Amino acid sequence: MTVTERQVSAYIAGQAADARVRFELETEGMTLNIGPQHPATHGTLRVIVRLDGEQVVWADPVAGYMHRGYEKLCEVRDYAQVTTLINRIDWLGSFCNEVPFILAAEELMGIEAPPRAQYIRTVLFEMGRVANLTLFLGDMAAQVGALTPVFYAFRDREYVLNLIEAATGGRFHPNFDRIGGLKEDLPKGWIDETKLVMRKIRGFCDEIDELLIGNRIFEERCRGIGVIPRDVAMEYGLSGANARASGIDFDLRRDEPSPLAWKDADWKVWTHPDGDSFARYWVRQQEVREATRIVEQLLDGLPSGPIRAKTPARIRVPKGETWVHTENPLGEMGFYVVSDGSPGGPFRCKIRTPSFSNVSIVPWLLRGVYVPDVITILASLYFILGDIDR
Amino acid sequence: MPKPTLPEPIERTIQAPVGIVKGLKDTFMTMLQGAVTVQYPHEKETLAPRARGVIALLEENCTVCMLCARQCPDWCIYIEGHKDREPPRREGGKPRTVSKLDRFDIDYGLCMYCGICVEVCPFDALHWSPEFEYSEPSIADLLHDKHRLGQWERAVPEAPALEAGAESPKGKKK
Amino acid sequence: MTPIVALHAAYWNETILRLVVALAIALTGAGTFVYVYLFKMVSHLQSRLGPMETGPHGSLQLMAEVVKFIQKEDVFPRRSDRTVFALAPFVVIMSTLMIYVVIPAGPRLVVSRLDVGALYALAISSLSVIGVLMAGWASANKYSLIGALRGTGQLIAYELPLVLAVVGVVMMAGSLNLTTIVTAQSRFELFGFRGLGLYVIPQFVGFFIFMVSAQAELTQTPFDMPVAESELVAGYMTEYTGMRFLVFFIGEFATAFALAGLAAVMFLGGWWFPGMGAGWGHLAWARELVGFGVMFAKVMLLGFIIFWVRFTLPRFREDQLQAFAWKFLIPLSLANILVTGIAKVAAHA
Numbered sequence: 001m002t003v004t005e006r007q008v009s010a011y012i013a014g015q016a017a018d019a020r021v022r023f024e025l026e027t028e029g030m031t032l033n034i035g036p037q038h039p040a041t042h043g044t045l046r047v048i049v050r051l052d053g054e055q056v057v058w059a060d061p062v063a064g065y066m067h068r069g070y071e072k073l074c075e076v077r078d079y080a081q082v083t084t085l086i087n088r089i090d091w092l093g094s095f096c097n098e099v100p101f102i103l104a105a106e107e108l109m110g111i112e113a114p115p116r117a118q119y120i121r122t123v124l125f126e127m128g129r130v131a132n133l134t135l136f137l138g139d140m141a142a143q144v145g146a147l148t149p150v151f152y153a154f155r156d157r158e159y160v161l162n163l164i165e166a167a168t169g170g171r172f173h174p175n176f177d178r179i180g181g182l183k184e185d186l187p188k189g190w191i192d193e194t195k196l197v198m199r200k201i202r203g204f205c206d207e208i209d210e211l212l213i214g215n216r217i218f219e220e221r222c223r224g225i226g227v228i229p230r231d232v233a234m235e236y237g238l239s240g241a242n243a244r245a246s247g248i249d250f251d252l253r254r255d256e257p258s259p260l261a262w263k264d265a266d267w268k269v270w271t272h273p274d275g276d277s278f279a280r281y282w283v284r285q286q287e288v289r290e291a292t293r294i295v296e297q298l299l300d301g302l303p304s305g306p307i308r309a310k311t312p313a314r315i316r317v318p319k320g321e322t323w324v325h326t327e328n329p330l331g332e333m334g335f336y337v338v339s340d341g342s343p344g345g346p347f348r349c350k351i352r353t354p355s356f357s358n359v360s361i362v363p364w365l366l367r368g369v370y371v372p373d374v375i376t377i378l379a380s381l382y383f384i385l386g387d388i389d390r
Numbered sequence: 391m392p393k394p395t396l397p398e399p400i401e402r403t404i405q406a407p408v409g410i411v412k413g414l415k416d417t418f419m420t421m422l423q424g425a426v427t428v429q430y431p432h433e434k435e436t437l438a439p440r441a442r443g444v445i446a447l448l449e450e451n452c453t454v455c456m457l458c459a460r461q462c463p464d465w466c467i468y469i470e471g472h473k474d475r476e477p478p479r480r481e482g483g484k485p486r487t488v489s490k491l492d493r494f495d496i497d498y499g500l501c502m503y504c505g506i507c508v509e510v511c512p513f514d515a516l517h518w519s520p521e522f523e524y525s526e527p528s529i530a531d532l533l534h535d536k537h538r539l540g541q542w543e544r545a546v547p548e549a550p551a552l553e554a555g556a557e558s559p560k561g562k563k564k
Numbered sequence: 565m566t567p568i569v570a571l572h573a574a575y576w577n578e579t580i581l582r583l584v585v586a587l588a589i590a591l592t593g594a595g596t597f598v599y600v601y602l603f604k605m606v607s608h609l610q611s612r613l614g615p616m617e618t619g620p621h622g623s624l625q626l627m628a629e630v631v632k633f634i635q636k637e638d639v640f641p642r643r644s645d646r647t648v649f650a651l652a653p654f655v656v657i658m659s660t661l662m663i664y665v666v667i668p669a670g671p672r673l674v675v676s677r678l679d680v681g682a683l684y685a686l687a688i689s690s691l692s693v694i695g696v697l698m699a700g701w702a703s704a705n706k707y708s709l710i711g712a713l714r715g716t717g718q719l720i721a722y723e724l725p726l727v728l729a730v731v732g733v734v735m736m737a738g739s740l741n742l743t744t745i746v747t748a749q750s751r752f753e754l755f756g757f758r759g760l761g762l763y764v765i766p767q768f769v770g771f772f773i774f775m776v777s778a779q780a781e782l783t784q785t786p787f788d789m790p791v792a793e794s795e796l797v798a799g800y801m802t803e804y805t806g807m808r809f810l811v812f813f814i815g816e817f818a819t820a821f822a823l824a825g826l827a828a829v830m831f832l833g834g835w836w837f838p839g840m841g842a843g844w845g846h847l848a849w850a851r852e853l854v855g856f857g858v859m860f861a862k863v864m865l866l867g868f869i870i871f872w873v874r875f876t877l878p879r880f881r882e883d884q885l886q887a888f889a890w891k892f893l894i895p896l897s898l899a900n901i902l903v904t905g906i907a908k909v910a911a912h913a
Contacts, residue, residue, distance in 0.1 A: 077463060080510075081463040081506065116556075145879030146878040147610075148417055152610070169518065173504070175505060184552075185553060185557070186553040190553055191553060207416055210412045211876070212413075215410060216406035217410070217877055221878060302555060304554070305555070307556065370881075413877065416876075417872065421609045425608060425611055425612050425613045426612070
């Protein structure tokens with residue numbers, strides 16, 4: 001049977017149409033911009049991603065859209081003003097930002113805060129951790145599609161923020177730490193209320209257990225996604241829950257001597273061997289529970305006494321330099337404070353923020369990942385833009 | 391006796407719908423517990439007495455020392471004053487110079503609510519108040535002059551009592 | 565067709581009246597779903613109140629939203645195919661509103677007692693797939709097209725379990741006519757109890773498959789990857805604004821109401837309730853009203869389940885979604901048909 005001309009031309013037309021569709025739909029090398037305004041990134045992070053169909057071949061995070069010049073500002077402000085400003089680096093775990101800076105200044109001046117102040121500092125530090133990580137628990141759920149837990153997170157976080165406001169005056173920016181101790185003591189009834197609220201937060205963690213950790217769909221979305229092996233985590237300088245979820249058993253609260261009161265409470269460091277997104281979520285949930293226990297234990301054993309050591313009226317930090325780092329909710333935060341002995345502020349402050357190093361793993365991590373998993377991975381790494389950009 | 395466990399695939403298959411049903415039960419129970427919303431502006435929450443809402447000025451205490459304006463990280467306090475010569479307090483004394491406050495403005499458009507000015511004032515002339523409802527349609531109206539700042543004094547609460555074990559606070563000199 | 569009220573009308577006049585009433589019920593039903601479930605129930609699930617200011621307890625919020633959408637500018641993307649772009653939302657809503665023609669809302673409250681009612685309803689609802697493809701293609705946006713293709717794949721994949729789940733019901737009732745299915749349920753006795761004759765009990769597997777497939781047909785969580793992927797990639801509805809988006813939106817909720825209506829008819833007995841049989845005599849008009857009320861209650865119950873699941877569960881990834889349909893739901897529905905067939909033959913033997 002002969003093939004007619006019409007059949008031949010129809011065949012050629014079909015091939016041409018196929019080729020045209022393949023060309024028009026071709027997404028190889030398509031560059032996609034996630035952010036800087038994007039619901040999945042916690043702030044103004046831009047991630048440039050090059051796709052081959054469904055897979056990422058190259059990713060590059062571009063930070064700096066929120067750079068506020070903190071280190072330069074620290075050079076021209078004095079110690080009280082710098083304390084106010086650095087509240088705003090990691091704005092969710094608010095009190096935690098002040099602590100390493102104040103500890104550095106105290107170390108340079110040779111002042112020791114009284115034990116009551118150290119206990120309350122630790123309590124407020126852990127409450128900042130609770131405030132920060134409960135938001136993460138709700139927020140990653142929202143990125144994965146469960147729209148309800150984020151409301152529960154905000155509802156229960158309100159209680160913690162109200163407590164911080166009752167003690168310090170500010171919900172997000174307490175500005176409460178002073179060289180030598182704290183600004184003032186706790187108001188009456190605060191301790192009992194805090195213990196009630198910590199129980200509520202543990203109830204929230206149990207809700208998260210039911211809603212997400214035990215949910216098969218959530219597990220399918222997160223297990224095995226974004227695996228960071230232990231050695232890669234150490235190479236990239238990951239810290240905090242990201243490192244502990246990859247099996248690195250390191251927590252500055254336990255491993256580094258600190259004047260704060262963590263050694264006076266009985267608590268556990270949680271690690272997970274998998275290193276995937278589920279592990280990071282799970283470790284942070286356990287950390288919230290552990291933080292509530294630390295708060296309760298420290299409040300039970302709160303020593304009485306003054307809230308602030310005697311400090312000169314005009315703060316004048318002697319010449320010297322020191323490095324203090326603490327286990328902040330996002331990871332390891334540190335201040336390298338250089339003082340030249342003049343009255344006024346520090347000569348130079350280098351601020352080491354955890355999210356900056358955590359984000360550096362994004363190019364390595366996103367290679368070969370499918371498009372829907374990019375959101376899950378970015379959500380599980382948990383960075384705050386104020387922390388990356390300072 | 392240890393509980394007999396099913397092989398893992400069967401255990402996982404049973405756990406899947408059980409986990410989902412537990413999650414559904416959780417949201418349902420939350421629905422029955424009612425909303426936590428405070429319907430502002432019809433209902434209002436009472437803030438803690440230490441909440442940093444607005445700064446009030448007690449003009450009679452102010453000696454125009456300018457410490458607050460200097461220490462403010464944003465330089466949002468504008469102070470102008472002059473010195474008056476006043477007659478001596480008792481017979482045969484020297485005439486005194488007294489500082490009088492002409493202008494004391496706080497620009498709440500710039501204020502960071504850090505509280506450094508309140509803390510640093512040696513004469514207890516500035517106080518925090520939890521009042522926060524002073525938003526204006528025009529930014530220029532966010533500059534509160536000393537008359538308005540004096541009116542905020544009515545909203546300044548008593549300092550709350552402290553927890554057990556705290557040292558009693560030292561009073562500031564007037 | 566005996567009239568409900570003492571009016572003798574010609575066939576076409578009566579049909580037009582029925583169609584207008586059906587359209588009104590469709591739109592009111594969609595609006596009720598939006599208000600009760602999307603605004604209020606989800607808010608209470610999330611410990612908040614939802615709209616409270618527009619009208620008492622926010623009941624007029626949907627009106628406010630409709631007015632907002634109507635007054636927006638009608639935007640066409642520059643390179644889009646204008647006709648196709650304009651028609652796509654209307655194709656989707658047309659396929660949804662046509663389902664209402666066969667759903668019986670009461671003993672005589674139905675537009676048309678089609679003998680192939682069940683088949684017609686499911687077939688015409690799948691026309692919305694064409695609307696989705698039209699929307700994605702005409703948007704002249706590469707990622708809109710990919711979102712539309714994904715959505716289409718999902719809708720087609722979940723059509724099969726939807727239809728197969730209904731086959732069990734049709735086998736038990738012996739007819740595709742929806743009114744016959746309702747009366748068959750009213751006569752079916754399970755363990756000697758009329759009230760237990762609702763097909764949800766013997767056909768519980770079919771009911772589960774139908775509800776899951778309905779959730780996927782509505783592209784709702786946990787199956788909302790095509791629309792929620794707007795985190796990263798635009799869904800097929802992205803380029804739509806204003807009135808056209810409102811048509812999509814109403815279409816989605818009208819489909820939810822219709823699918824819940826179909827499930828109520830086929831599994832929960834529709835307007836039937838013990839005591840609703842014939843014999844109300846001169847109170848026949850009351851029987852219609854009670855039937856309508858019973859049907860409405862059942863539809864709202866099913867809507868509650870749909871939206872409860874929507875706002876609790878996280879979403880599947882696209883490949884997991886497809887695996888769930890092809891590797892789990894379809895074999896399960898085939899097994900259901902097998903068991904129903906065996907049971908029916910055994911019951912007759």
